[in-house]
Amino acid sequence: MKNPSEYSIALETGATTTALVYPGAGDGSGGRAALVLAHGAGAGQRSTFMVDFAAGLSDLGLDVVTFNFLYAEQRRKIPDRAPLLEACYRAVIATVRDRLESARRALFIGGKSMGGRIATQVAAAQASLPIAGLVLLGYPLHPPGKPTERRDKHLPSVSRPMLFVQGTRDAFGTPDELMPLLQTLVPAPTLHAVAQGDHSLKVSRRDGPAQAVIYDGVQRTIADWVRALAP
Secondary structure (H helix, E strand, O other), X not given: OOOOEEEEEEOOOOOEEEEEEEOOOOOOOOOOOXXXXXXXXXXXXXXXXXXXXXXXXXXXXXXXXXXXXXXXXXOOOOOXXXXXXXXXXXXXXXXXXXXXXXXXXXXXXXXXXXXXXXXXXXXXXXXXXXXXXXXXXXXXXXXXXXXXXXXXXXXXXXXXXXXXXXXXOOOOOOHHHHHHHHOOOOOOOEEEEEXXXXXXXXXXXXXXXXXXXXXXXXXXXXXXXXXXXXX
């Protein structure tokens, strides 16, 4: 893996945040597509999960961009409200499209948990954004233990291909809970279930090699899905 380069992202508020760009492995000309992945509510872009997925996907040929929402950049624990999170994501999209040729060819967005939810809200609110698809790792369909508090009303307005990667033990929503909704969406989303996976797609706390195989399989699924949609 090549070392990621760092971008400074100017936000509407006048503040700045940081993005890391993991170049796709290949001949040096960049990946055929770019994927922006946002972190979840509890950890920033330098968490082990985010770094592992960014590095793994870049090794598979994608240009991968991670970034910190402003609260994480400023080392605050409580996420900002949705409008600020969405504005930050839009600023990252604009910067990435300006600087990465692969993002102008085919730009995918998404993220882990909250980061994926904010990506869907950005896509749903602006049909003109040039987004080829969304990658959602552990979509937070509802808070744990509150299955009726759904976070899905906006999903029909996304109107792009979506890949949901969901653990069968995810307390925020299992594949079985997602399926009735996904069957109503156009275009039809893709669902990749991780057997016995939790909200972070972890299958066991004690079996590191097995977990590495699971993550590798998920990353290959993502890369194949992106390549099938990229021009």
